[in-house]
Amino acid sequence: MSSSTLILSILFAVVLIGLPFPSSATNLHVINFRSPGLYPEGLTWDPSEQHFIVGSLHSRTIHSVSDAGVVHSLITDLELPENATILGLAVDSTNRRLFATIHCLPPLLPFSALAAYDLRSGGRRIFLSNLPSLPGDDQEITRDVANDVAIDYNGNAYVTNSAKNFIWKVNRDGVATIFSRSPLFNSQPVAEDADETFRDCGLNGILYNSKGYLLVVQSNTGKMFKVDEDSGTARLVLLNGDLVAADGMARRRRDGTVVVVSQKKLWLLKSQDSWSEGVIYDEIELDVEGFPTAVTVAGQDRVYVLYGRVMEGIRGSYKDGEVREWFGIEEVSSEKENGEDKIWVYVLIGLGFAYFCFWRFQMKRLITNMDKKTS
Numbered sequence: 330m331s332s333s334t335l336i337l338s339i340l341f342a343v344v345l346i347g348l349p350f351p352s353s354a355t356n357l358h359v360i361n362f363r364s365p366g367l368y369p370e371g372l373t374w375d376p377s378e379q380h381f382i383v384g385s386l387h388s389r390t391i392h393s394v395s396d397a398g399v400v401h402s403l404i405t406d407l408e409l410p411e412n413a414t415i416l417g418l419a420v421d422s423t424n425r426r427l428f429a430t431i432h433c434l435p436p437l438l439p440f441s442a443l444a445a446y447d448l449r450s451g452g453r454r455i456f457l458s459n460l461p462s463l464p465g466d467d468q469e470i471t472r473d474v475a476n477d478v479a480i481d482y483n484g485n486a487y488v489t490n491s492a493k494n495f496i497w498k499v500n501r502d503g504v505a506t507i508f509s510r511s512p513l514f515n516s517q518p519v520a521e522d523a524d525e526t527f528r529d530c531g532l533n534g535i536l537y538n539s540k541g542y543l544l545v546v547q548s549n550t551g552k553m554f555k556v557d558e559d560s561g562t563a564r565l566v567l568l569n570g571d572l573v574a575a576d577g578m579a580r581r582r583r584d585g586t587v588v589v590v591s592q593k594k595l596w597l598l599k600s601q602d603s604w605s606e607g608v609i610y611d612e613i614e615l616d617v618e619g620f621p622t623a624v625t626v627a628g629q630d631r632v633y634v635l636y637g638r639v640m641e642g643i644r645g646s647y648k649d650g651e652v653r654e655w656f657g658i659e660e661v662s663s664e665k666e667n668g669e670d671k672i673w674v675y676v677l678i679g680l681g682f683a684y685f686c687f688w689r690f691q692m693k694r695l696i697t698n699m700d701k702k703t704s
């Protein structure tokens with residue numbers, strides 16, 4: 330073996346050994362961040378600032394969390410009702426606005442609103458819009474629950490009402506109306522295994538698609554709906570399974586994959602026909618203890634879930650009266666997709682190797698020919 334062949338063989342071996350063999354799960358990005366008593370429910374990603382944004386259970390604050398887990402306070406809004414909860418979060422990148430749904434849990438007085446903050450001016454509040462109840466609806470009996478929010482490209486916000494199964498729209502000036510009250514939202518059976526944590530929770534995660542519709546998931550039925558952005562009419566998305574206890578959702582830009590999180594797992598879904606039908610092509614078990622509630626797509630289309638332990642915060646069930654200080658944001662990735670990627674890597678390497686062999690064969694012939702000529 331000549332020295333150059335030896336070097337190439339070693340290089341080739343190094344490439345092979347360096348391949349991401351199965352169980353790349355160990356490379357997933359885990360961010361632990363410290364913020365005593367925060368118990369965040371909402372999570373989003375700000376692509377301009379390249380950081381995560383999380384809400385708070387009772388402190389009327391919104392924070393950024395860096396890749397490395399450094400926490401900064403973005404917004405402190407003491408005009409919100411005392412102990413109000415920040416639920417859904419969304420960034421309008423074009424207008425540099427941050428939207429947050431605000432909700433008051435019992436025993437606080439009923440309150441459901443959407444707040445918009447200007448990220449250019451250090452978080453100045455642009456509006457705080459109370460979200461209107463249905464006519465004649467008594468909030469003292471069952472209150473509205475403003476839960477998640479999505480933004481369209483004109484700066485309108487769409488907010489789900491988990492208690493009453495409808496969607497509000499808040500235009501860019503902060504004018505709030507009831508936008509979609511499709512009877513379909515009340516047509517599906519509640520899942521048999523729905524426990525008290527989500528039995529009364531209807532419409533929840535929502536996202537906007539620039540083709541002119543919204544996708545929204547319903548926790549207690551596990552169904553997904555496609556809602557027209559102009560008329561508010563809804564259609565049931567046909568799926569190969571129910572997304573029982575579905576909470577937050579997000580979309581990957583690269584391939585339009587939709588991810589939906591529940592307290593137990595993350596589902597990955599694809600559609601070929603703009604969500605008349607969709608397929609759940611993978612589901613990933615999550616850490617139930619961490620009580621995941623939100624999912625977002627960050628830089629390089631990486632999917633992250635929030636472990637905010639909200640139920641512990643609500644129940645006050647922390648040990649010895651000590652509030653929890655640490656929370657987590659963790660990357661999740663589909664083994665199935667990794668598997669496919671790996672096959673592509675092997676095919677590429679195989680091609681490279683074949684090409685290399687062919688090249689050596691040619692070189693040998695060339696050298697033999699030259700030897701013949703010179704001799």
Ligand SMILES: *[C@@H]1O[C@H](CO)[C@@H](O)[C@H](O)[C@H]1NC(C)=O
Nearest residue numbers: 387410411412413436437438
């Ligand atoms: C807010 O929470 C604190 C701590 O639990 C409590 O002492 C206070 O009374 C609450 N405020 C309201 C308005 O309920």
